[in-house]
Amino acid sequence: MPDSVSAKKAAEEQPSLRRSVTPWGSFSWGYSDVGADIFVGLGLVLGAAAGASNVAFLFAGLVYVCVGLAYTELAAAYPVAGGGQYFVLRGLGDIFGFIAGWAVLLDFTIDIVLFAWSCIDYLSKLLPFLAFTAHPWTHFGVVFAVIAGLAWLNVIGVRESSAFNEIVSGLDIASETAILFFGFLFAFRPEILIHTMQSAWPTPFNLMNGVSLAIISFVGLESISQAAQETQRPASVIPRTSISLILTILIFALSYSNLALGLQPWTPIPPDAHGHAQALWHYLGNEDNNGAAVQVLASMIPYYGALAALYVPVLGAILLLISSNSGVFGSSRIAYAMSHTQLLPSLFKKVHPKFRTPAVSIVVFCSFAILELFFAALPSLSPFFKETYARLFRGEDGITFLGDLYAFGAATSYSFVFIALIALRLNDPESPRKFKMPFNIPFKYRGVRVEFPIVAVIGFAGIFSILIFTMLTHLIGRIAGPSWIILGLIAYLVYRKRKGLPVFGSQKHDWRSQQAQILKNAGELELMDEYIANVKASDRLRSGEPAP
Helix, strand or coil, X not given: CCCHHHHHHHHHHCXXXXXXXXXXXXXXHHHHXXXXXXXXXXXXXXXXXXXXXXXXXXXXXXXHHHXXXXXXXXXXXXXXXXXXXXXXXXXXXXXXXXXXXXXHHHHHHHHHHHHHHHHHHHHCCCCHHHCCCCCHHHHHHHXXXXXXXXXXXXXXXXXXXXXXXXXHHHHHHHHHHHHHHHHHHHCECHHHHXXXXXXXXXXXXXXXXXXXXXXXXXXXXXXXXXXXXHEXXXXXXXXXXXHHHHHHHHHHHHHHHHHHHHECCCCCCCCCCCXXXXXXXXXXXXXXXXXXXXXXXXXXXXXXXXXXXXXXXXXXXXXXXXXXHHHHHHHHHHHHHHHHCCCCCHHHHCCCCCCCCCHHHHHHHHHHHHHHHHHHHHHXXXXXXXXXXXHHHCCCCHHHHHHHHHHHHHHHHHHHHHHHHHHHHHHCCCCCCCXXXXXXXXXXXXXXXXXXXXXXXXXXXXXXXXXXHHHHHCHHHHHHHHHHHHHHHHHHHHHHHHCXXXXXXXXXCXXXXXXXXXXXXXXXXXXXXXXXXXXXXXXXXXXXXXXX
């Protein structure tokens, strides 16, 4: 067990990332990822859950609160880059750390293409020649160019500016608040909300479908935990920014879903292909609009809508572009970190000799994103594949396909994070937790007092049910999601065997030394000293030695 002197010496010998992320920077870092999700998720959920869309968002939102509390506790206790992959590696071992990290990598590749796709959807409201349904090849080409451009920018070392993120996040929060304010003031009618919920209540299958898609509106808290190693005083800052982000996104998601179901637009809604009048929720959820539902909804608000129709597409597109870029940056960072812990081959930690960026990781995972883009767009690009796709996958459109995979990756990763949190509570009670999930049951485990987290169990049950919903209701997610995990796991087992590493077991990790160094590097000297004292006290209890 290292003492404080040796821990400080070890920390000084290791270079660390610059800690320049402020509290607002930490919030905007997360918001630029999570905040963009409502721009994508609203239309998908309305198209699936219809009159129960608000219920779907409520269920997913409650699960999201549990996920947010778990990430807040873990990121504050272990302020190091890596996010959920690191927490699972530390709590459950190498192979589970790989599975969680590989699921996160799936989400990051989906981030790249899903947000690039939706970015162009929003711009198409101002530039109709970009619309996917009318000009699929043009839309496909522009999205492809966006992904390729982001890959190139990340290889040469250009990444999103933190200050720019903060400005865009602030503008978007003001914009989304204005949409809700004027929407509820001028157009919302409670009787329409009640009527819509009664007349358009979905089947149990469609409700499960909606819940599984609603979770994508809450994915992105990973960004705050990944930025923990660059955040000033993370043990204090991360709980405040995470809780603020949790409440902000939850309020937006519930408010937008209720507004969409209870809005009486003064702008006429175009009839469907058969000339029938459409309900607003159906109009927002169809293939032409589900990628830009927030903009379409905002444009229908009296007075304010004319202005919103001009700037919301641009602001939404910028936020979505930043989120797509965060997928490029995040996937390369996770792959780079997993390579350092020998969960992925050393190829993924190679850096470009000139630009000093993980170019291999960037190119590989942007290539995966392009494959996903091609598969999502293929039905609209080829009549033959459209018929085959419709026959095999119940006619899901491209953006719904991306949403399926996004939900699968998030639910898989979050499920492991909850289990890891429980394991770390039992096996690492010495680490100080400045923020702790509420409702814990204290008891003794291996002679040491621990606290069992009830909320983690509830959260696991909720997110695992969403994973089951995804598998039951999405044929693509049922096939492509598990296939991604299985193929990755096979590659992992082959790699570990060839390297002579434990295949199903774990390498030896000196977590105690690492934790003392992590806290030192974070500037949390008091917590480091508390951790060292806790470890010594635990060792005495386990050995039966009397207290000094």
